[in-house]
Amino acid sequence: MNFCSNCGSPVTLEIPAGDHRPRHVCGNCGTIHYLNPKVVVVSVPEYEGKILICKRGIEPRLGYWAIPGGFLENGETLEAGAAREAFEEAVIDVEIGSLLLLANVTHANQIHVFFRSRMRTPSFDVTPESTEVRLVDVADIPWNDLAFPSTEAALRHYVADRAAGVERHHVAEMRRRF
Amino acid sequence: MNFCSNCGSPVTLEIPAGDHRPRHVCGNCGTIHYLNPKVVVVSVPEYEGKILICKRGIEPRLGYWAIPGGFLENGETLEAGAAREAFEEAVIDVEIGSLLLLANVTHANQIHVFFRSRMRTPSFDVTPESTEVRLVDVADIPWNDLAFPSTEAALRHYVADRAAGVERHHVAEMRRRF
Numbered sequence: 001m002n003f004c005s006n007c008g009s010p011v012t013l014e015i016p017a018g019d020h021r022p023r024h025v026c027g028n029c030g031t032i033h034y035l036n037p038k039v040v041v042v043s044v045p046e047y048e049g050k051i052l053i054c055k056r057g058i059e060p061r062l063g064y065w066a067i068p069g070g071f072l073e074n075g076e077t078l079e080a081g082a083a084r085e086a087f088e089e090a091v092i093d094v095e096i097g098s099l100l101l102l103a104n105v106t107h108a109n110q111i112h113v114f115f116r117s118r119m120r121t122p123s124f125d126v127t128p129e130s131t132e133v134r135l136v137d138v139a140d141i142p143w144n145d146l147a148f149p150s151t152e153a154a155l156r157h158y159v160a161d162r163a164a165g166v167e168r169h170h171v172a173e174m175r176r177r178f
Numbered sequence: 179m180n181f182c183s184n185c186g187s188p189v190t191l192e193i194p195a196g197d198h199r200p201r202h203v204c205g206n207c208g209t210i211h212y213l214n215p216k217v218v219v220v221s222v223p224e225y226e227g228k229i230l231i232c233k234r235g236i237e238p239r240l241g242y243w244a245i246p247g248g249f250l251e252n253g254e255t256l257e258a259g260a261a262r263e264a265f266e267e268a269v270i271d272v273e274i275g276s277l278l279l280l281a282n283v284t285h286a287n288q289i290h291v292f293f294r295s296r297m298r299t300p301s302f303d304v305t306p307e308s309t310e311v312r313l314v315d316v317a318d319i320p321w322n323d324l325a326f327p328s329t330e331a332a333l334r335h336y337v338a339d340r341a342a343g344v345e346r347h348h349v350a351e352m353r354r355r356f
Contacts, residue, residue, distance in 0.1 A: 003186035005179045005202075005211070010186070018306060020266075021251065033183070036216045037250050039289055072215050073199070077282035077351055078289065088198075099349060102277065102291075104255035111217055111256065113280075128196060169347055171277060173255055 006031045037109045041081040042069025042150075043117035044158050045094050050137055051158075052119065054090050054130035056147055061178055063131075064147035067154070068092070069112070082115050090133045091125040094118060099169040101157055103150040107177055114154040116167060138162075149174045184209045215287045219259040220247025220328075221295035222336050223272050228315055229336075230297065232268050232308035234325055239356055241309075244325035245332070246270070247290070260293050268311045269303040272296060277347040279335055281328040285355060292332040294345065316340075327352045 001024045004011050009028035016023055016032050024033040044067050045052040053065045068089040072081040079096040086094045097116040105112055124133045138159050146152045157170050179202045182189050187206035194201055194210050202211040222245050223230040231243045246267040250259040257274040264272045275294040283290055302311045316337050324330045335348050 001183045003181055003183050005181050005183045005189075008181035008186050008188070011183075034249070035252055037252055038214045039217060071212070072289070074213055074215055074287040075284050077284055078280065078349070079282075099280065099347065102256065102280075104257075106253050106255055109252040111250070169277065171256070 001033060001035070004029060004031055005033065035109075037111055039072040039078070039081075040069055040105075040110050040112045041072050041078050041085060041115075042067055042112060042154065043082040043086055043094060043096060043115045044100060044154060045086055045090070045092055045117045045119050047119040047122050047135055050135040051141070051155075052090060052092060052124060052133065052135050053141070055132035057127070057129050057131040061147040065142050065145050066147040066151050067114075068130075069114075072113075078113050079115065082113075082117065086117065089127055089129045091127060092123070093120045095120060098167040100161075100167075101150070101154045101169065102171045103153060104171075104173040105150060106173065107175075112150045112154075112174075114150070116158065148178050149176045179211060179213070182207060182209055183211065213287075215289055217250040217256070217259075218247055218283075218288050218290045219250050219256050219263060219293075220245055220290060220332065221260045221264055221272060221274060221293045222278060222332060223264055223268070223270055223295045223297050225297040225300050225313055228313040229319070229333075230268060230270060230302060230311065230313050231319070233310035235305070235307050235309040239325040242325040243320050243323050244329050246308075247292075250291075256291050257293065260291075260295065264295065267305055267307045269305060270301070271298045273298060276345040278339075278345075279328070279332045279347065280349045281331060282349075282351040283328060284351065285353075290328045290332075290352075292328070294336065326356050327354045 004026035011024040068086040094117040101114040103112040182204035189202040246264040272295040279292040281290040
């Protein structure tokens with residue numbers, strides 16, 4: 001951040017009075033610009049026991065397998081965002097279910113929120129964001145070619161919980177970068 | 179947002195190619211500026227069955243009762259942020275426990291994440307953010323003078339779950355404004 005988004009003047013890094021860390025402060029209008037973590041909403045879509053995975057058609061991690069997700073937008077709930085992303089990435093219609101994983105991804109300044117979800121119909125398609133979309137058995141999850149550490153953590157919890165017949169939630173920190 | 183934080187030129191609202199909603203786009207350097215929801219981290223601090231509440235010394239809702247919380251900062255986990263806020267607002271040392279409530283506060287473009295927490299010692303104090311801090315019995319929670327709808331939702335779930343002897347988590351949308 002170099003300039004004030006309010007008045008266009010240069011900003012400097014300083015600790016405002018009463019604050020505890022450096023912020024970008026405008027030298028002209030005094031606006032303090034806060035930078036905060038972003039929320040990524042994701043779901044594990046299931047249809048008759050199979051789960052839907054997408055081969056990423058965009059960076060980061062182009063060509064690796066993921067489950068549908070993306071940045072939460074202003075004005076939408078976590079569940080609405082997760083359902084929107086599922087449609088955008090794989091043209092699927094999902095009902096968002098229980099909370100699966102809250103992942104702290106501190107090195108990327110992100111919080112990843114994973115839900116279980118149920119596909120209302122078996123239809124899906126490729127999109128500009130997904131070069132390939134598949135419904136796979138749990139035994140066919142491509143563990144060595146998953147896009148992000150949080151993708152793997154979510155799927156491992158999903159599989160273990162399903163085998164145990166429970167729908168728990170988990171809170172974890174992703175220390176490994178992809 | 180009026181100016182580009184990267185180069186200082188004016189921005190305009192337009193829908194970028196491949197996107198689905200208007201964004202602030204710089205007419206000079208082309209940077210797309212996304213606005214996303216912020217995460218607020220909160221906890222319900224408990225000490226020997228009593229819970230700690232703070233009378234807000236700052237706006238919004240100055241003079242109303244809340245539990246310690248605030249915006250999650252870049253580089254910290256949800257739990258670290260909730261513990262930091264507890265110290266900043268009431269000078270208490272807490273161990274963050276189980277997830278209590280994920281509250282969608284869409285009208286404010288916020289996600290509120292509430293945890294249960296345990297005070298390691300009974301000491302607390304007022305701060306610039308809290309004009310009064312109290313350890314109260316559940317029967318003495320000032321239900322009619324709580325700061326935010328999510329404060330009330332979290333405390334109601336907390337009390338009900340504790341009475342039931344469980345530590346569930348809840349996901350809800352806050353439709354009412356304060």
